[in-house]
Amino acid sequence: MGHKVRLLLSALSVVLGIAFLSGALTFTGMLSNTFAAITQGTIADVSVGVKGTQSIDSVVTPDYTKNHLTNADIDRIRGVAGVESASGQITQMNTVYLLGTNNKVVGMAGPPSIASNFTTEPAMNHKPGIEVRSGQAPTTDDEVAVDPSSLERSGYHLGDTVKLLANGQTITKKLVGTAAWGSGGSAGAAYVFFDDVTASQLLMGGAPGYMQAAVTVKAGSDVDAVTKAVAAAVPDGFEAVPGHQVADQLKTALDQAMDFVNIFLGVFAAISLVVACFLIVNTFSMLVAQRSRELALYRALGASRGQVARSVIFEALLTGLVGGVIGVGLGAFLAYG
Structure with a gap:
């Protein structure tokens, strides 16, 4: 049970980190497209x-x-x-x-x-x-x-x-x-x-x-x-x-304003990713330490060192992939909101 909980927390860290980053990029992209459409349309x-x-x-x-x-x-x-x-x-x-x-x-x-x-x-x-x-x-x-x-x-x-x-x-x-x-x-x-x-x-x-x-x-x-x-x-x-010249002037000014928004939101996204990385590394270190007996049993049953390592890496990749996909979707939802 402890292993599953820690794995779930690792996935949650990935989800939140990716969600903040993708949400920030999606939000600023939506703002830029909105202002561009308004500029072109007025x-x-x-x-x-x-x-x-x-x-x-x-x-x-x-x-x-x-x-x-x-x-x-x-x-x-x-x-x-x-x-x-x-x-x-x-x-x-x-x-x-x-x-x-x-x-x-x-x-x-x-x-x-x-x-x-x-x-x-x-x-x-x-x-x-x-x-x-x-x-x-x-x-x-x-x-x-x-x-x-x-x-x-x-x-x-x-x-x-x-x-x-x-x-x-x-x-x-x-x-x-x-x-x-x-x-x-x-x-x-x-x-x-x-x-x-x-x-x-x-x-x-x-x-x-x-x-x-x-x-x-x-x-x-x-x-x-x-x-x-x-x-x-x-x-x-x-x-x-x-x-088109007036639109270019407006776009340049809006892009400069959007740069600040990108930096502001990007800093928070970067912080969340750094924190998520620490959590993921620590969590997987504890998972591997907790499963030392289980992994040793695999070796005793004939599994090679590479097979054991690949199983752990596969578990990490699967956690990152699932968490990343969910994080991108959550980020788009946050940007829409």
């Missing part, structure tokens, strides 16, 4: 914005009351050869928050709250953009839409009058629908969608226009060539950047 073929603000590192907040895109600018972009469509965009992070029925901010901790005007412009490579999931999109200044997760956590229902915290003041709107990016997950971010007029009032200081523009390039057209043509059509102070 950026247009060509992004037009204020010069110097396209970089993920930028901390400059332009004065949009003086520097913004007008409807005439958007129409001019639409007329560029190779452009299939273009939409004005207004987006700010951590400016507007949905308040739940308990008057507490929905989704305050962790991922940001993103306020935006509602547009149907496709994402890069003609992937779906913002899609209505239930109800309808906001079309007037007294309407609002949120992402499905925020609606579920808020306690509201479609058609209710909801409270929002905007620039430090509480405002009320009618909740008319839910919407989300067609790319799928938002990594926990909360979204609030308004019509163009309301978005400009809340997010741009009332400037009658847009912060930036999303441009969809016709299939078969050269994105870089269209980007240059769009850059020539936008007003001074704005620049056009191909979507």
Whole structure:
């Protein structure tokens, strides 16, 4: 009985050690893939914005009351050869928050709250953009839409009058629908969608226009060539950047952030493996010492030294194999959780 218990403990050590390591690697891999999918699914073929603000590192907040895109600018972009469509965009992070029925901010901790005007412009490579999931999109200044997760956590229902915290003041709107990016997950971010007029009032200081523009390039057209043509059509102070370049900038910044997560989780995984190794070595040493009489009996019955050694090694390999397979599965389960 003692032999079986020690063997089971050895297998458990292998399971836990492998689970921590595979869980850490799987988790960071899932995060990286999630952010990559979001990046690819929320950026247009060509992004037009204020010069110097396209970089993920930028901390400059332009004065949009003086520097913004007008409807005439958007129409001019639409007329560029190779452009299939273009939409004005207004987006700010951590400016507007949905308040739940308990008057507490929905989704305050962790991922940001993103306020935006509602547009149907496709994402890069003609992937779906913002899609209505239930109800309808906001079309007037007294309407609002949120992402499905925020609606579920808020306690509201479609058609209710909801409270929002905007620039430090509480405002009320009618909740008319839910919407989300067609790319799928938002990594926990909360979204609030308004019509163009309301978005400009809340997010741009009332400037009658847009912060930036999303441009969809016709299939078969050269994105870089269209980007240059769009850059020539936008007003001074704005620049056009191909979507793949913006995506690469975001990916580089996210990969750098993920390196810290990899190291942080990897240290704990390494510690668990080292501890597991000590436990396994000590346990098998005790097992072999405990079975000395049994092994001696095998020798007395004619078993060679090599056969006895191979039986012990086979037992160790079987323990490691079974524990490793279970550990990988447990690690994937932990990462999913």
